[in-house]
Amino acid sequence: MFLELRHLRSLIAIDAATNLARAAEQVHLTQSALSHQIKAMENYYGAPLFLRNTKPLRLTPAGLKILELARRVLPEIERAEKDLLRHAKGETGRLHIAIECHACFEWLMPVLDAFRKTWPEVEVDIRAGVSFDPLPALQKGEIDLVISSDPLELNDISFEPLFEYEARLVMAHTHSLANKSFIDPVDLKGETLITYPVRRQRLDVFTRFLQPAGIEPLAVRQSELTAVILLLVASQRGVAVLPDWVLLEATQKSSLATRPLTQHGMHGTLFAAVRRPESTMPFMRDFIDLARERGN
């Protein structure tokens, strides 16, 4: 294993220039350096690479073999290198997003649409895998960004705040609870609560509202789709707790009412968790900025 790309580049230059001195210029070396380099190769392989006593300098079979190799290999290297540099400049890259909050689809989709317009070469993917733990996957490089509402102090992961939200109870506007200005945990004791089909641990209504008060709703129904949940609520089959960004649009167009949880409301902040070294990459910054504007 002696060959280096430098040698291949030299051979291409020599073949093109048909003369060592000019070839040397082409690869930004002195004629002497090239001569030494070739000699080293000839030494190693034990065969001359070109005939010197011929006007348009001529490669020997061995020389031709290396030239051929160079012609095959170098363009590939060059292409890869260009790609890598673009990668670094951030023109291209990978953005595999994991979302912990189910409702985030609502704002994520328009954001991604906008994102793709500026960064068509970045490979975007959303992984709503319910099963896997997103943060370790982020640390391991399996995914590139996690949307999360509870930031941790990690030295390899940076949590970028995106925006605040308020989780509100949503119900039919004819619902009795619509008469209250805010909702207490006990109010849900006789209600059917409709949630996304995930563990309770990952639902703020339970962890931050009902469980602290020791309250269990009458029943829990689950639905995958936000639109379905809203339909069920509208048709009086139950109530749900959803973040305000979901409700903003939905309540305007239908007969739904929303009320804050507790007197002061249940507020939270959404974060984008990314690996620190990548947190400054242009397309990453741009995604975060877009998310902050939520596609408006």
Added chain:
Amino acid sequence: MFLELRHLRSLIAIDAATNLARAAEQVHLTQSALSHQIKAMENYYGAPLFLRNTKPLRLTPAGLKILELARRVLPEIERAEKDLLRHAKGETGRLHIAIECHACFEWLMPVLDAFRKTWPEVEVDIRAGVSFDPLPALQKGEIDLVISSDPLELNDISFEPLFEYEARLVMAHTHSLANKSFIDPVDLKGETLITYPVRRQRLDVFTRFLQPAGIEPLAVRQSELTAVILLLVASQRGVAVLPDWVLLEATQKSSLATRPLTQHGMHGTLFAAVRRPESTMPFMRDFIDLARERGN
């Protein structure tokens, strides 16, 4: 253009070892050297190549890209390098032979048959191109060996003597000249001379025998094939001058007589002309040795 094969080799090792220290061993470096090397790459491309805070060390997208490149390119390089080394050791190579003397086919064929048995990987070719000048072509690398009977003092070409030969007149054994013990130029004045279809300049009968004496034969007929020439001679359609190695076998089996030209015979030596640097290559030496034995 920063990348060198060294980098590709390192990346492959790192991926395989999943740990810098072990990877370093594999490429015969210290762990520190590898670290520096990787850092240089990361620096150049402006992107990390692998995640350090993960137990089985994991490549980033950029790292994977280089790894992929390495997997594509390195085997090709390795193959080419092996081939080149074999080339140098002479196990493989090219032997394009140009023959100046037409009759040489007679002994060359059996020699080449023997040669191919020992050097199956050497690409053999015979070029009896009547048109081109073989020595310049040899100097230019278009061909690799010239069979010639007149050596020159050239510093890039070596003339290796193969064997001596005698050019003799061949005729039907009933021919009147068969009564003479040797042939004088004037003897051919009334004869039809059968030759190979080449310029007179390249025929010894003319340059060394008839022209010095100012003699022109009655007629000249030409034939491409030695066998045909001998048939014509046997059927009394003329006489021919051929080297003894052709005649040895032929005269034994048919009613042909041969006589020396001039009292002392017209002798010559056959040479193999090769480029000096290649004159020591194993398969070249072997070819020359085989030619000297003329396949016996």
Added chain:
DNA sequence: AATTATCATGAGATTAATTCAAGATGTTTT
């Protein structure tokens, strides 16, 4: 024979790569 064009060579200079020794950092063990 002198001139020109080209490649080769050796010595010294320069640059790049590698090692060494110590330092960080994160993980596992006690």
Added chain:
DNA sequence: AAAACATCTTGAATTAATCTCATGATAATT
């Protein structure tokens, strides 16, 4: 929680490889 461990990083010193400079050699050209 501290200690021990595994692993990568860093900076300085060393070594090795590569390059340049100046000149030599050779062959082709004038």
